[in-house]
Amino acid sequence: MSELWEVLVRHFPEFRSGFLVTLQLVAVSFAIAIGVGLFVGALRVAPVRWIRWLGGLYVEFFRNVPLLVLLSIAYLGLRRAGIPIGPWVAATASLGLYTAAYVAETVRSGVFAVGKGQIDAGLALGFTYGRVLSQIVIPQAVRSVIPPLGSLIIAMIKNSAIIGAVFALADDLLKEARLIGSATFQYNEVFFWAAIGYLLLTVSVTFAIRAIERRLVVRR
Amino acid sequence: MGYLFDPDNWRWLFSGNNFLFLLRGFWINVQIALVAMVLSLTIGLVLALLRVSTRRLVSKVAGLWVDVWRNLPLIFIILYLFLVMPESWRDAYERWVPGWFPTAFQTPFFLAAVIGLTLYNSAVIAEIMRAGIVSLERGQGEAAAAIGLRHWQAMRLVILPQGLRRMVPATVSQLITLNKDTTLVSIIGIQEVMRHARIVSATSGSPFVGTGVEAPLLQVFLAVGIMFVIVNLTLSRLSRRLELRERRRTGVQVEKVEGLEDQLALQTSLSDER
Numbered sequence: 065m066s067e068l069w070e071v072l073v074r075h076f077p078e079f080r081s082g083f084l085v086t087l088q089l090v091a092v093s094f095a096i097a098i099g100v101g102l103f104v105g106a107l108r109v110a111p112v113r114w115i116r117w118l119g120g121l122y123v124e125f126f127r128n129v130p131l132l133v134l135l136s137i138a139y140l141g142l143r144r145a146g147i148p149i150g151p152w153v154a155a156t157a158s159l160g161l162y163t164a165a166y167v168a169e170t171v172r173s174g175v176f177a178v179g180k181g182q183i184d185a186g187l188a189l190g191f192t193y194g195r196v197l198s199q200i201v202i203p204q205a206v207r208s209v210i211p212p213l214g215s216l217i218i219a220m221i222k223n224s225a226i227i228g229a230v231f232a233l234a235d236d237l238l239k240e241a242r243l244i245g246s247a248t249f250q251y252n253e254v255f256f257w258a259a260i261g262y263l264l265l266t267v268s269v270t271f272a273i274r275a276i277e278r279r280l281v282v283r284r
Numbered sequence: 285m286g287y288l289f290d291p292d293n294w295r296w297l298f299s300g301n302n303f304l305f306l307l308r309g310f311w312i313n314v315q316i317a318l319v320a321m322v323l324s325l326t327i328g329l330v331l332a333l334l335r336v337s338t339r340r341l342v343s344k345v346a347g348l349w350v351d352v353w354r355n356l357p358l359i360f361i362i363l364y365l366f367l368v369m370p371e372s373w374r375d376a377y378e379r380w381v382p383g384w385f386p387t388a389f390q391t392p393f394f395l396a397a398v399i400g401l402t403l404y405n406s407a408v409i410a411e412i413m414r415a416g417i418v419s420l421e422r423g424q425g426e427a428a429a430a431i432g433l434r435h436w437q438a439m440r441l442v443i444l445p446q447g448l449r450r451m452v453p454a455t456v457s458q459l460i461t462l463n464k465d466t467t468l469v470s471i472i473g474i475q476e477v478m479r480h481a482r483i484v485s486a487t488s489g490s491p492f493v494g495t496g497v498e499a500p501l502l503q504v505f506l507a508v509g510i511m512f513v514i515v516n517l518t519l520s521r522l523s524r525r526l527e528l529r530e531r532r533r534t535g536v537q538v539e540k541v542e543g544l545e546d547q548l549a550l551q552t553s554l555s556d557e558r
Binding site (some may be wrong): 221223238244266 | 368517
């Protein structure tokens with residue numbers, strides 16, 4: 065038992081920096097995912113068929129392709145093609161664009177939950193499509209979108225561990241754990257604390273979303 | 285864009301055995317996915333049943349187990365198993381493994397890969413199935429009890445057939461995630477499609493070991509990605525068809541579930557607290 069604590073105390077700086085890098089990776093990727101996801105989601109509900117199709121193409125590709133393939137394309141493929149892309153950009157862009165497909169689907173289902181009748185009513189009143197979305201649909205859709213976005217953040221935290229495990233893209237929590245482990249051979253103790261780190265992140269997001277949802281939810 | 289679609293950069297696909305080699309790698313992924321799927325579905329069902337057990341202690345312990353494994357990164361679990369697997373397990377596996385298993389399955393690290401995939405996915409699937417079971421109206425269980433069925437009889441004859449059917453879309457989207465996640469086992473050195481892709485790219489340009497046609501990494505990985513897209517799209521279309529047929533047959537409006545990992549489980553766990 066004392067060994068367990070010893071490992072934490074002795075290697076706390078590494079654990080902390082890995083934890084923070086994981087947090088940063090998730091934060092940046094999430095910003096990308098929200099930005100791109102909202103845009104693609106808007107394409108998915110556009111009134112023009114071929115624009116909808118374009119959004120669908122994005123979603124079906126990025127949702128069905130393994131994240132590891134995206135990382136390989138971004139980091140190995142583009143570099144070999146002569147595009148000097150940095151490890152951080154490759155990592156966050158891959159994770160961000162991958163998750164954006166799921167965000168887009170969430171947005172779409174949120175918009176559909178509001179109902180087509182309201183969109184039609186807004187258009188009939190002479191609003192432009194953009195104003196219908198921004199003033200009628202989105203304020204209502206946000207509520208139904210919060211819980212699935214929470215589970216996307218959780219999935220993102222878990223997926224971010226792939227980044228440190230391949231191509232040494234970032235020194236995140238898993239990477240640091242491997243480094244400490246290979247230096248001390250105390251893999252059980254080191255991975256125990258790393259697991260605590262990941263559980264801290266995922267479980268706290270679960271509780272945060274629960275709290276937010278309790279406030280936002282409309283009981284019908 | 286020019287580089288991406290330049291036919292010269294795609295000629296590798298049709299030269300020599302490149303395409304076949306990639307496909308063969310992909311087949312390994314499919315096989316790993318199938319093994320993990322069968323194990324995860326079986327163990328997931330057992331965990332879900334333990335989770336809804338009427339004994340408090342059993343359901344708490346199962347709940348803790350499920351929550352821990354589904355909240356850890358899969359790659360974390362696989363790497364951990366890979367790093368700490370005892371020598372004796374590896375030897376035992378190597379002695380046990382039948383010769384007709386695919387070569388990629390013969391390495392002892394295959395054990396770490398499959399155990400990792402199963403630990404994680406059985407936990408996620410257990411949570412999905414539990415959500416399906418508790419989403420049924422309470423009246424169903426009460427009616428079953430009223431006609432004299434015991435707990436397990438009610439479960440087997442009334443609750444599970446309805447509850448699991450509701451969860452087919454969510455389960456399929458988790459199986460798609462599992463399918464994608466098989467690429468992670470390349471990190472612990474199992475020769476599957478990601479490894480085959482690097483090999484194709486590294487050797488194809490050489491006039492000695494390859495065909496002399498350059499295979500740029502970007503295009504090779506894109507081809508791998510498209511393989512996954514084709515299989516996963518087929519899988520989700522199939523489940524959608526199944527769902528529609530089921531709806532027509534039973535006349536029950538099945539709640540549509542978007543392909544979001546954990547989403548439904550989360551929502552249901554929220555709603556049963558209220």
